[in-house]
Amino acid sequence: MQSTMMDVPLSLNHLLERAGQLFAQNEIVSRLPDKSLRRHSFGAFYRRTRALASALRKLGLEKGDRVATLCWNHHAHLECYFGIPAAGGVMHTLNLRLSPDEIGWIAGDASDRFLVVDDVLLPLYRQFAHLHAFEKVIVFPFSGAAVPREFANYEALLDAADADAFEYAPHDENDPVAMCYTSGTTGRPKGVVYSHRSTVLHTLVASLGDFWGLRGTDVVLPVTPMFHANCWGMPYGAVMMGVKLVFPGPHLHPDDLLDLITQEPPTLALGVPTIWMGLIQTYDAAQGEASPNRGRWKLPHGMKSLVGGAAVPESLIRAFNKHGIWILQGWGMTETSPVCTISYPRAELRGADADERYRRAAMAGVPVPLVDLRVRGDDGTSQPWDGKSVGEIQVRGPFITGSYHEVPVAPDKFTADGWLRTGDVASVDSLGFVRITDRTKDLIKSGGEWISSVDLENAIMAHPAVAEAAVIAIPDEKWSERPLACVVLRPGREASPAELNAHLLKSGFAKWQAPERYEFIDAVPRTSTGKFWKVKLRERFPR
Amino acid sequence: MQSTMMDVPLSLNHLLERAGQLFAQNEIVSRLPDKSLRRHSFGAFYRRTRALASALRKLGLEKGDRVATLCWNHHAHLECYFGIPAAGGVMHTLNLRLSPDEIGWIAGDASDRFLVVDDVLLPLYRQFAHLHAFEKVIVFPFSGAAVPREFANYEALLDAADADAFEYAPHDENDPVAMCYTSGTTGRPKGVVYSHRSTVLHTLVASLGDFWGLRGTDVVLPVTPMFHANCWGMPYGAVMMGVKLVFPGPHLHPDDLLDLITQEPPTLALGVPTIWMGLIQTYDAAQGEASPNRGRWKLPHGMKSLVGGAAVPESLIRAFNKHGIWILQGWGMTETSPVCTISYPRAELRGADADERYRRAAMAGVPVPLVDLRVRGDDGTSQPWDGKSVGEIQVRGPFITGSYHEVPVAPDKFTADGWLRTGDVASVDSLGFVRITDRTKDLIKSGGEWISSVDLENAIMAHPAVAEAAVIAIPDEKWSERPLACVVLRPGREASPAELNAHLLKSGFAKWQAPERYEFIDAVPRTSTGKFWKVKLRERFPR
Ligand SMILES: Nc1ncnc2c1ncn2[C@@H]1O[C@H](COP(=O)(O)OP(=O)(O)OP(=O)(O)O)[C@@H](O)[C@H]1O
Ligand SMILES: Nc1ncnc2c1ncn2[C@@H]1O[C@H](COP(=O)(O)OP(=O)(O)OP(=O)(O)O)[C@@H](O)[C@H]1O
């Protein structure tokens, strides 16, 4: 027997059309380089996006061609999210925080044909222009300054295009729409290519009530860069549900974000832990009697904040909750679109006390629908979901990558039965809560036992004198490896290794797990997406 | 360029596995024939469902075979929703409110191989058993009575099965999982066959925040029969999000439902307008000083109620809202899985007054994601979304049927470019709100102008003396057709045709639109799914 259902492909074009029809009045706010706010309606977004698609086609864009973006978070970047695929192209977001050499290499690896770049980022572009020859460079006049003659002007292209006459190219749902490279925390970035199908499915799943819980009355502030795993997919969800969007542009300093939050209060914000850490410290400091910023900012009570990309310390969650803001932690990867697990208040925890709820919130959360997740031990068998047994997380699903762009599928990245090897080490408890204990590359093997660097870091960071801590393995003749803790102290505070180890023992660590060696450093080196960059620490402290 | 995403099919089996892993502790409550409540955990549901699948396979079920159900809403019916597809079968829900002849015809048309039937429904089964020979009849001992010897016992089959050893059959996402027949309001019921793909997509879309807004902390009461368009798809959503389910079993009398709601307060309930009309009348009557039921019931403040399947009168929405319950109206068809449009409080209406908000709530709502909707005039061109121009609604999307089971595709059901002709007449306004004015077959053409029977009915029902009103066309020599209003008066109330017409003129109708003829009847005949059965009225009042 056959199903009688229609064969209609999943398509981003459908979401764009829908937004144009239903949400024309809704607002998109962008912060410009001069810090003023620019307001667009979804109606304008719809017309401009179709104009962009039409213009790209006139420029000779062919199906599957890559169009790179080098942009901050703003309305024109959102237009690229939908306009490039509408024309049949593949949007490739370049990470403006990488070194010019890396950006150039990535543009070449992706064979990017066109580039859309913010005028304020032209100095960066010029540093890697010699590494990859784009056929056409389209400058978005974000600052309003005149666009240099040698480039195409984004606004002029849109003005000249006929949006009304534009017709979407027919496509298969497996056709590509976007491309993104991993952060390069553990090695050279690798390219992942998303399809209409994977993007629509991820959008539907992540938008569900317990996760993003998107509703048309929401106001969403994406601090996560739009070049970081497609801004976690939020732009697609926002357009699907017709929420109001508030884009911070290039202004990500805590003061700037707090100004923006005060002016355009969000109901939902998203970003990596570093951002929120800086923000809450600045906010709390401003409450002091003597602070010059006293009374300047207001955090919106009831706001939700999606935080992920790196472990979210429990202390951060508690600090925000004091102000009525609940942090939802997510775990995912560029490879996974990215949402794989989210920690949300489960019905089963209704009766739990506050400590228990914070403990869960500090975990990576439970797998979302359409994601199959298993944890494999060293011997290749699945670990029980007992909250103790650890192993490598492996995932499978329709929005998870099955290969990397132009990289042969290798057994260290994919299992023989087709699951993605995430390189993240975790345990899962009986309610399905995943707790990430490490990256496989960061695990410390001491005297035949594994020590979790993440557990040590979290415990050390809970000490009042510590601002940040990163733990790495150093070679040891007797134990094979031993932990070394790199610690950043809070301004004006002190703590000795002995004191920190006493604190660790009190927190439940065994003596052999505590690092006997500490290095006090000025700052933990971070990757372009705000993660601890342990590769750099290992270079600095090879033994 | 190719997407790098995995090729993983959408599957109900994934949702089942997920529920077993994450939600084992959650509860499913079923009301038994003796009115007692039976509690199951999702863990038990998971094991029993796999046991059912294993048992069906042992009985010789082969891929694509139809397994019919003739059951009330309860946990075992939910097991069929997932267990039959898990075994590779197609669940075919038989409508127990149809006549035995119709049920027998439908079972034959679907070539049902097995039947799962509630013991309390065996008398009904025996009335149509001669019309279709099921290979195996499996009786669910819902009442607890002994199962007659000639039938298989559902519980015994499950007990004998090895759930742990069960392995899902590999499948394509387009393979069928369920089948349902239309209500037969306008003619013989027609069969629609859903796939894994269509069901998962519909579940994701309908569960989104502005629509069902399902969260794990929800308690859902499905009053909508599980044989009516798959209970609007709610069982799939409930299992996906791990909500608590409360099934009313065979007890749908207002007193019974109010008892159940008081005992197990839902956060979300669903059913057709008739059910809620009876319920609110009973509840409001119980508030009277002299009522024997005073204090017996409590409506849960903040509950949402999904109502659809027929027009929802504004008066009903207002009546519930008085008690803090918000009604979300949906429009859809068996052919559309069924959710197509939902009326939810849009951000754009934030500033609107209460009247405006009620007016919108009484509309069918806006199209949900993945549904393309257009309104075609008599001349076949698309009507503008101006809130005035009417035409036939046509829809297209991955969970909308492209044909009927064993019926050749005909131009009165599907357009040449592959859209479903719904047979519903509507206008759409600039915000995308659909307002159903009629079925094509119920439109009244008077003097070359169309009169909406639904508009007349709603206006007449707003008169305080009127309980219900259904308007049909009668032939007229001069005007070709004229409206005839069939009116049910509230107990002890009176209203003359002249008075009702005066009321219509005050409500904004033109004189030529008002019916000069009224028939006062005892009850409006209803279809098996609670819709006005105008075919019957036309038989009774041919002129
Ligand atoms: N909530 C979280 N808790 C802990 N780690 C997280 C969390 N969310 C994400 N991560 C880490 O981020 C990784 C995914 O990051 P991303 O795709 O940006 O690139 P990367 O893994 O940092 O870089 P590369 O793969 O190039 O080395 C995950 O594999 C995980 O290690
Ligand atoms: N909110 C609503 N307002 C008005 N009408 C509705 C609403 N929801 C559903 N309907 C009506 O119900 C129809 C779908 O019902 P269903 O699929 O149960 O079978 P039917 O159309 O009544 O029967 P048949 O197709 O066999 O004649 C829609 O086409 C529409 O006419």
Ligand SMILES: [Mg+2]
């Ligand atoms: Mg990685």
Ligand SMILES: [Mg+2]
């Ligand atoms: Mg119909």
